[in-house]
Amino acid sequence: MITATTRFLKKHRRKFFITLGISGGAYLIGKWVKWKLNEMQERATAERTARENMKKRFQQRQIDCTYTVLSHIQTLVQQLMDDLDVESIFARLQKAKQNNKGISSDATTNTASSSTESPITVVNDNATASIGPASTVLVNNDNNDESTTSTPSSSVVLVGRPNENDNEIAKVTETTTHNQGENSNGSNSGNTSQESETNSPTSSDNTSEEAGRMSKQRRIELWTEIKFKSFTRTIAAVYLETLLTLTIFIQLNLLGRYNYLYSVSLTERDREQTITIHNGSLLSFVTEQKYLTFIGWFLNVGYKEIVARVSTAVESSLSSMSFKNELSYKEFAWLISEIRTKIEGSDNDGLAHKFFNVMMPENLSDEVRILNECGGNNLDDTIDSNLRKLLDETKDFIHSRDFATVLSACLNSAFELLKKDMLPIFFCDDNLSGGKVEKNITLAKLLPFITKEAHIVLNGVPPKFLEAIKDCKELQALSAIIYASFDNEMGVNLQN
Structure with missing residues (x-):
């Protein structure tokens, strides 16, 4: 029996080795495929979790941006109402x-x-x-x-x-x-x-x-002073709120990106390495505070520049207009568009360059001056490499054609809302039809409404002008681009 079995194995050993090899290979390949599938599943889960976390952080960052804008608007309100105090007149x-x-x-x-x-x-x-x-x-x-x-x-x-x-x-x-x-x-x-x-x-x-x-x-x-100041205050309020919103959204989303990179790399496995990365390439608290200090440039220098530009355009457009001039709604909308053209110009691509000096300082001396004036006693005027990287990246975004498109879209949304608010005063009840009919209104009767509109732009409850600006799809897209523009050297691939 044993001899017969041995003879059978020797006679068919080649077949046995081939069968055994195929079976073992199939087993090993199956194990490798299973391991690979598990790895891909874990990676997909990790990426999905990372995207969800990034989305939650991004949405929270936009909420933070909105509240930050609201806190700074109060400063603009005080400045604008003091400088253009129509009520006292x-x-x-x-x-x-x-x-x-x-x-x-x-x-x-x-x-x-x-x-x-x-x-x-x-x-x-x-x-x-x-x-x-x-x-x-x-x-x-x-x-x-x-x-x-x-x-x-x-x-x-x-x-x-x-x-x-x-x-x-x-x-x-x-x-x-x-x-x-x-x-x-x-x-x-x-x-x-x-x-x-x-x-x-x-x-x-x-x-x-x-x-x-x-x-x-x-x-x-x-x-005459009321005529100029009332239009100047309302139109300047729209520009100030729009540019303030864009400035803060760029700054906070840029900081949010670096903070997110730091948070996703902070694990128990590479905590020691992460500390080195944080100190070397990510941001310190002092750098963030210095960077946020530059909003003071807009609240001081930018504010004065915007008010001066708007005042010049308003006086140019209204100087020859009598108080008895009657305006239809279309003529009022045309008047607002004419003032905007004198402020912004006709070149849409160059719009960002016209407002760059309003949002950020252009040279080193102005940057140091803002740190000295607005930084307080806890911050020095030193611009280190990390702060310089933030400032340069911010200026690159402002100079880009994408930003010009975003700025134009946000201004259009805000001014369309302004015209919509003024629309009811150009209509009256028709006793015959029971509906509304359009009427002309004199410039003199228009002044109280345009004066009141400045308070609605900056202090409206709810803040519908801020909502219209921040909900603009172009601004949301720009914020997402800024937040998700990860550097290749970071080795983090979390884009959708």
């Missing part, structure tokens, strides 16, 4: 109106009691009359209980005070006298006898008239 006009009531009443009484042969012309919103060279102008204000006399020897622009109940500005009436030179010779002979009676009641009336006329001129100046 309204208060001065109200006080001037109350003071002028007494003067106007006295002047009206004296005029009525005196024997004056000059005709009286009433000027209001519904009728106009020609004014002769020797006429006296009687002006009816918005309450119809106040009158003021003035000599017709010069052009007079009459501006009413806004009603406190409906917050509307009274219409502006412009009265201009002509042909003064043709009648000057005839009037001089009649005025000679009047000038000689310096102690007469007529002379006293002329003095009151002159004081009243000077008061009107001052009121004109104040209303």
Whole structure:
């Protein structure tokens, strides 16, 4: 039996070795495939977990950006309301109106009691009359209980005070006298006898008239100041909030990327190596604080630059526009677009370069100055290699064409919301159809609404302008690019 078995094995040993080799190889290959599948599954799980963690961190970073913007907006609100305090000018006009009531009443009484042969012309919103060279102008204000006399020897622009109940500005009436030179010779002979009676009641009336006329001129100046400042404040608020949001989103997402790289490499297995990496290439707390200090450049230098640019554009667009000019909604939207064009220019690709000096300092001396002014006593003005890398990378993002696209999209979103907020005042109820019909509104009546809009832009609850800017898909894409732009030398591949 044993001999037969031995003889059988010797005769078929080649077949046995082949069968055994194939079976062993198949077993080993199966084990290797199973190990490889397990490894791929673990890697996929790790990458999925890493992406989920990165997504959660990224979303949390965007929330942090939003709260940081809200905290810095309060600084802009205080600066803007102090520098462009339209409300105080309204208060001065109200006080001037109350003071002028007494003067106007006295002047009206004296005029009525005196024997004056000059005709009286009433000027209001519904009728106009020609004014002769020797006429006296009687002006009816918005309450119809106040009158003021003035000599017709010069052009007079009459501006009413806004009603406190409906917050509307009274219409502006412009009265201009002509042909003064043709009648000057005839009037001089009649005025000679009047000038000689310096102690007469007529002379006293002329003095009151002159004081009243000077008061009107001052009121004109104040209303013109309101016109410029109200538009400047609201439009500047949109630019400031947009640029502040973009600056903070770039800075915090850039820091978030480095902090994320540090957190994913912090394991028990390579903790010692990670500490070396952290000290060598990632960021220290002091470097982060120095980097965040550069937001002070925007809050100081950038703020002044934006307000100056907007003020110049507004004055250029509104200087020739009368308070009585009626605007439709399309004309108002065109006016806003015209002001934007004067501020931004027509070259969309160069938009980022126009606002670069607003967001970041351009040279080393300005960088050191900001660290000295805004860094406090705990930070020195040394710009180390890590801080320099952060600053250079930030400037590269701002100079990029992608950023120009993002800035243009965010500004468009904010200004579209501004126009949408102003849309209801250009419509009124139609009694016939029961719906809304479009109407024109004078520039004077538009001023209270545009003044109030600045508070809504910066202090609105909820902050819808900030929501519109941060929810812009272009800004979200830029934030994701900044957050996920990992360096190859880090050896971390966590991109989606």
